[in-house]
Amino acid sequence: MSSPDNGTKVRNEGLVLGSVRGTPVILANSWFIIAAVTVLIFGPQLQGIFPTLGWGAYGIAFAYALLLLISVFLHELAHAVSAKLYGWTTHRIVLNLWGGHTEFDFSKASPGKALVVALAGPLANFALAALGYLFRWAFIDAGASTTVAMNVAVLLSNIFIWANLLLGLFNILPGSPLDGGRLVESIVWKATGSQEKGTIAAGWAGRVIVVLIVAGFLLVPYLRGRTPELTSSFIVVLLAGFLWMGASASIKGATIRLRLPQITAGSLAAPAVSASSQCSVAQLWTLRGEFPAAPIVLHGADGRPSGVVDEHALAHVPSQAAGLTPANSVARALSAGAYVPATAAGAELVQYLAQLPDTEYAVIDPQGRITGLLSQAKVVAAITGKPLR
Known part of the structure; x- marks a missing residue:
């Protein structure tokens, strides 16, 4: 990473496995949670299927988690490689509890390019599933052995194939x-000329998908008189929550980006008057009398x-001291x-304010004269659309 702050963020996010052409690959701390869950769920099942494995069944279950990790990594790597082919900057590849994500700089994006980069990941998974099937056919199915090792190899190859098919x-x-979601975004983006409107449409489509997933896995079985399996229900609820938060974040981010161009310092600032810092409180009182509502900068x-x-x-300075109080x-x-x-x-205004530690800022005209006072809270309220408290 180019800056110390970004480097610190990468280190704090998890274990840095290495980099791909300058893009850090990070194994997030949360991945170890899903790895542990995988081992605890599938280890006992494997012991039941292959009693002779003993505790080795938990090692095979961990191999499940590693195969899924490899599949997710290659999925994200396909995103990163396709982005680099278009000259986009890729900041990091993160492998985490929910799979992974790749961070890009989309400033050079177009509807078509964004769609290609997005679909590169699923296409990589379909290719991996096909390669896994060919491997099983050439090296496993062709053999006549029925040993435990061969059965485990069949099991792991099937896991790899199905994991990539489902991921894709x-x-x-x-x-x-x-x-x-990039398909929806690209269609709306192309039709309206606004990427933000496309992102909002894709976010709402994501929310619809969440509702359909929950209804399909949890509501439909109840309507048919069956009780959904507890572990599956727990996973579906967690996944639905993750997807809903991701869709909502997309909508919120795009909505903010739509508002930004209409937000100016001059329109948000309270009209102000200025006075020399060398004047006295008595002079400020005179100015306050002329401009009773305007902030004094x-x-x-x-x-x-x-x-x-x-x-x-200002109001509590004794009158006898006003002429001598600076x-x-x-x-x-x-x-x-x-x-x-x-x-x-x-974005220019946000960049200005991000560089300053203050919560209020003077506003100046092109001649450098003070014309207003701008509060950070008012800018945040305008960007987020929330009422100012």
Whole structure:
């Protein structure tokens, strides 16, 4: 990774297995949970099928988890390779509890390219399933041996084949956060010219898929008078929750991106008046009388904003001391550079504010004059669409 912060994030996310042409491959800590669950569920089952294996059955069950990990890794690697062919930056490949994900820079994306990169993963799984079948046919089915080792080899090859078929089929379902969601996104994106609208449509399609999965696996058996198996129900509920959160995150992120271009510092700021930080409280009182509702922003000798007058402190200075009390003593200090152009909008505005530790910022016009006061809370409310508290 290029920056220390990103490097720290990668290390904290899990075990770094290596990199593929500069893209870190991370085994998230959560993967060990699914590996343990796999061993605990399938180990006893294998002991029942092959009693002679003994505790070795748990080793075979762990091999299940490794085969699934390999399948997911190659799925994500296909995404990363196809993205690199288009010149996109790939930040990391993460293998985790729910499978994995690959982080890209989509700034160069188009509907067609995004769809190709998304479908590369499922196609890789279908290819792996085909290779697994050919391997079983050539090296296992052709043999006449019925030893325990051969039966275990058949079992593992079947697991590999079916795992990749299911991964491929599941991921082409047309809804976010699944790869098939890119199909919905690309169609709407192409029709409307807006990737964000496509992402929102794919997110809602993902929510519909979640409802259908839950209804199919849990509701339908109840309607037919059967009780769903507990372990399967637990897995379905967890999976549905993960998919719902992913779809909702897609909708929220795209909605925010749609709002960003309409958000400007000038439109969100409260109109303000300015005064020199060298003036007295008495002079501030005079200014307050002329502009009773406007915030007062102080500026230094260089004209740059330096503080915001605190109304409570301003009102409680004794009248006999007002002429000798400096304006700075009744103001909240602004850090150096805590001001934004009135024309700053969207991502540019967010970038400005992200570089500053303050919660309020002076707004300046093209001539450098202070025209308003902008609060961080108001910007966040405008971006998220939530009411300002």
